[in-house]
Amino acid sequence: MALIVQKYGGTSVANTERIKSVARRVAEYHRRGDRLVVVVSAMSGVTDSLIKLAKEIAPLPSEREMDMLLATGEQQTIALTAIALHALGVPAVSLTGAQAGIVTDGVHTKAKIHNITPRAVHALLDAGSVVIVAGFQGETAEGEITTLGRGGSDLTAIALAAALKADLCQIYTDVDGVYTADPRLVPNAQKLDQIAYDEMLELASLGAKVMQSRSVEFAKKFGVVFEVRSSLNDNPGTIVKEETKSMEGIVVRGVALDKNQAKLTLVAVPDRPGVAARIFKALGGAAINVDMIVQNVSHGTDTPQTDISFTVEKADLAKARKVIDSLKAEVGFRDVIANEAVGKLSIVGVGMKSHTGVAGKMFEALARAGVNIDMISTSEIKISVVIDLARAEAAVRAVHAAFIG
Amino acid sequence: MALIVQKYGGTSVANTERIKSVARRVAEYHRRGDRLVVVVSAMSGVTDSLIKLAKEIAPLPSEREMDMLLATGEQQTIALTAIALHALGVPAVSLTGAQAGIVTDGVHTKAKIHNITPRAVHALLDAGSVVIVAGFQGETAEGEITTLGRGGSDLTAIALAAALKADLCQIYTDVDGVYTADPRLVPNAQKLDQIAYDEMLELASLGAKVMQSRSVEFAKKFGVVFEVRSSLNDNPGTIVKEETKSMEGIVVRGVALDKNQAKLTLVAVPDRPGVAARIFKALGGAAINVDMIVQNVSHGTDTPQTDISFTVEKADLAKARKVIDSLKAEVGFRDVIANEAVGKLSIVGVGMKSHTGVAGKMFEALARAGVNIDMISTSEIKISVVIDLARAEAAVRAVHAAFIG
Numbered sequence: 141m142a143l144i145v146q147k148y149g150g151t152s153v154a155n156t157e158r159i160k161s162v163a164r165r166v167a168e169y170h171r172r173g174d175r176l177v178v179v180v181s182a183m184s185g186v187t188d189s190l191i192k193l194a195k196e197i198a199p200l201p202s203e204r205e206m207d208m209l210l211a212t213g214e215q216q217t218i219a220l221t222a223i224a225l226h227a228l229g230v231p232a233v234s235l236t237g238a239q240a241g242i243v244t245d246g247v248h249t250k251a252k253i254h255n256i257t258p259r260a261v262h263a264l265l266d267a268g269s270v271v272i273v274a275g276f277q278g279e280t281a282e283g284e285i286t287t288l289g290r291g292g293s294d295l296t297a298i299a300l301a302a303a304l305k306a307d308l309c310q311i312y313t314d315v316d317g318v319y320t321a322d323p324r325l326v327p328n329a330q331k332l333d334q335i336a337y338d339e340m341l342e343l344a345s346l347g348a349k350v351m352q353s354r355s356v357e358f359a360k361k362f363g364v365v366f367e368v369r370s371s372l373n374d375n376p377g378t379i380v381k382e383e384t385k386s387m388e389g390i391v392v393r394g395v396a397l398d399k400n401q402a403k404l405t406l407v408a409v410p411d412r413p414g415v416a417a418r419i420f421k422a423l424g425g426a427a428i429n430v431d432m433i434v435q436n437v438s439h440g441t442d443t444p445q446t447d448i449s450f451t452v453e454k455a456d457l458a459k460a461r462k463v464i465d466s467l468k469a470e471v472g473f474r475d476v477i478a479n480e481a482v483g484k485l486s487i488v489g490v491g492m493k494s495h496t497g498v499a500g501k502m503f504e505a506l507a508r509a510g511v512n513i514d515m516i517s518t519s520e521i522k523i524s525v526v527i528d529l530a531r532a533e534a535a536v537r538a539v540h541a542a543f544i545g
Numbered sequence: 546m547a548l549i550v551q552k553y554g555g556t557s558v559a560n561t562e563r564i565k566s567v568a569r570r571v572a573e574y575h576r577r578g579d580r581l582v583v584v585v586s587a588m589s590g591v592t593d594s595l596i597k598l599a600k601e602i603a604p605l606p607s608e609r610e611m612d613m614l615l616a617t618g619e620q621q622t623i624a625l626t627a628i629a630l631h632a633l634g635v636p637a638v639s640l641t642g643a644q645a646g647i648v649t650d651g652v653h654t655k656a657k658i659h660n661i662t663p664r665a666v667h668a669l670l671d672a673g674s675v676v677i678v679a680g681f682q683g684e685t686a687e688g689e690i691t692t693l694g695r696g697g698s699d700l701t702a703i704a705l706a707a708a709l710k711a712d713l714c715q716i717y718t719d720v721d722g723v724y725t726a727d728p729r730l731v732p733n734a735q736k737l738d739q740i741a742y743d744e745m746l747e748l749a750s751l752g753a754k755v756m757q758s759r760s761v762e763f764a765k766k767f768g769v770v771f772e773v774r775s776s777l778n779d780n781p782g783t784i785v786k787e788e789t790k791s792m793e794g795i796v797v798r799g800v801a802l803d804k805n806q807a808k809l810t811l812v813a814v815p816d817r818p819g820v821a822a823r824i825f826k827a828l829g830g831a832a833i834n835v836d837m838i839v840q841n842v843s844h845g846t847d848t849p850q851t852d853i854s855f856t857v858e859k860a861d862l863a864k865a866r867k868v869i870d871s872l873k874a875e876v877g878f879r880d881v882i883a884n885e886a887v888g889k890l891s892i893v894g895v896g897m898k899s900h901t902g903v904a905g906k907m908f909e910a911l912a913r914a915g916v917n918i919d920m921i922s923t924s925e926i927k928i929s930v931v932i933d934l935a936r937a938e939a940a941v942r943a944v945h946a947a948f949i950g
Binding site for chain 2: 160190193194197204218224226227239283
């Protein structure tokens with residue numbers, strides 16, 4: 141008799157048939173005697189059509205009113221899910237985020253959870269009900285409706301699991317779990333039985349978009365062990381948890397490819413203190429997220445010069461160029477080169493901490509595949525390289541073959 | 546600088562263009578310096594498609610969950626209306642029924658308003674905002690979301706007008722106001738400048754479906770003067786208020802036709818005490834609403850017998866027949882005759898209290914039009930007759946011509 145928090149995303153509740161299928165799964169757990177809290181997202185498409193309505197009225201609608209509007213999507217799903225459970229003879233009660241006691245700050249459209257007072261949830265569980273909670277939403281202490289931003293329903297589930305001290309948190313999605321690589325690129329990619337929070341975080345931020353980083357960070361912070369699994373079958377998924385000694389036996393947990401990066405190179409930048417700070421402060425001020433930064437050693441003797449390369453999201457490239465161009469006179473670099481045809485390939489694994497020669501093995505695999513490396517960046521559990529986009533998928537296969545199979 | 550409560554129904558907010566048009570009207574009042582509370586319904590079609598989703602899952606969904614589901618319709622409209630006002634530079638804040646302080650009992654899908662604590666509404670008005678309130682919904686003292694049933698948004702507006710002591714309450718709809726008869730039946734029907742609550746109540750219950758009776762009753766109870774007018778033009782509408790001396794000068798305020806009635810006649814019912822009670826208690830027990838009842842004088846000498854006729858809604862006819870048939874042995878009537886081809890024609894006017902000969906004039910008009918009268922029923926301010934459905938529209942024109950023009 142475990143207390144289980146389950147979360148079903150938009151595609152898992154896309155229509156009434158899918159909702160009935162979610163209810164059947166929940167009912168099975170309930171019949172086994174488990175106590176269940178079920179977090180659901182808006183039916184896929186609902187949020188987008190609400191956003192479309194708002195944009196028909198105003199291009200930049202108020203964030204407070206967008207929260208008021210979008211919170212209705214999840215509210216509809218919780219009611220429909222409860223109705224589906226009743227149809228199976230399972231007692232169930234739906235709760236909005238506010239009713240479930242999810243209190244957030246007042247930053248509309250991307251609120252942070254302050255605390256959870258799950259009194260109503262406990263009372264309903266004690267009464268034998270399945271409790272259906274609207275994901276993605278909460279309420280400020282003043283009673284204003286808020287939403288948690290992208291990936292918010294995952295966050296609701298993990299935060300509830302923490303607050304309820306749940307035995308298990310299951311994130312149901314449309315994939316079977318976390319893979320060693322994107323199975324569409326690497327046919328022999330393997331589903332992982334388990335993965336460490338830090339590995340999951342690196343993969344999340346690297347374009348293996350199973351979950352948003354913030355939900356994983358939250359889970360890590362509160363020690364919530366969760367499972368990513370499919371709502372379309374009964375296969376076990378991937379358990380995400382704190383790293384253990386045994387995890388370190390595997391050097392590379394996964395290979396990720398991010399095609400959404402662009403590279404900017406400033407050529408012949410005067411190599412004097414404060415220059416890099418000036419450039420990256422300006423980019424930060426324009427809310428441009430800079431990912432990798434590489435500065436080569438200085439060359440030239442009279443007035444030493446260097447090249448600085450960095451990557452930004454493709455969507456930010458034009459804006460970043462504008463910022464850089466505006467600095468040309470002041471900083472005095474010779475030229476700026478932009479390249480959108482790049483991919484960022486990364487290998488991730490907590491085992492890297494205790495294994496040597498990982499980078500060498502990766503670079504060798506790339507060289508053998510004829511892939512040239514543009515930029516390199518490493519962390520304790522990750523090695524990332526920027527490469528030519530045209531060779532990127534072949535590169536993923538080569539690196540996967542070298543480390544995983 | 547008046548405090549005005551405006552209510553816009555589903556067709557007035559049917560799409561984003563209509564919502565923008567509502568916003569333009571509200572903005573005009575706001576620029577004039579009025580303080581505005583705007584109650585809106587769900588966009589037309591939204592509630593129906595939500596009901597359809599629920600019925601796809603279960604034929605008889607839980608009423609608590611239906612409230613959770615349907616309350617989202619109005620919540621979407623308030624957000625979109627606020628966004629539309631912002632686009633016109635008008636400060637506006639949306640509030641759910643709960644946020645607006647509308648506290649109801651716990652009877653889901655047809656909750657009654659217990660009280661309104663319009664603290665948030667007052668605060669926002671004082672801060673210079675237009676306040677947009679979700680119609681049709683409230684919250685119990687325990688925080689459960691409830692809806693008020695059919696016509697609930699009108700009720701929200703009138704209850705808010707009472708609680709706020711508003712100077713004016715405007716019910717915007719898709720008709721210009723209350724007419725002396727249905728203009729589709731009677732081309733020279735006239736829009737009324739004013740009408741008494743009691744007249745409006747009789748007309749509401751008689752099939753002139755501008756508003757539900759309960760909203761008018763609520764307005765009468767709390768003395769809320771309101772105006773029914775069109776959201777499609779700027780014509781003044783019809784003011785609904787307590788009757789005044791001047792109103793009594795007009796004998797007949799309106800002529801209404803209800804085609805939704807069916808007549809049942811029990812032939813040769815033993816005329817002894819308790820028989821009528823037995824019949825109508827059984828019908829009441831089956832939740833069948835009986836409208837007119839006519840019992841003729843007794844005939845026969847040995848065992849006196851009478852005929853009893855009554856009307857029910859067409860939708861209830863089959864159920865009513867079943868109840869009656871089940872009583873046949875016990876009550877001992879000879880036969881039962883059902884007639885669906887009837888219409889109920891009524892004239893309404895507070896002036897009837899002080900005028901004589903009204904019934905005679907009505908019956909004469911019907912006779913001249915060749916219309917036979919099946920049943921007659923009168924109240925202080927109303928005379929209703931049941932007639933052949935085939936002649937009913939001609940009858941409306943004849944009676945309208947006799948009294949109004």
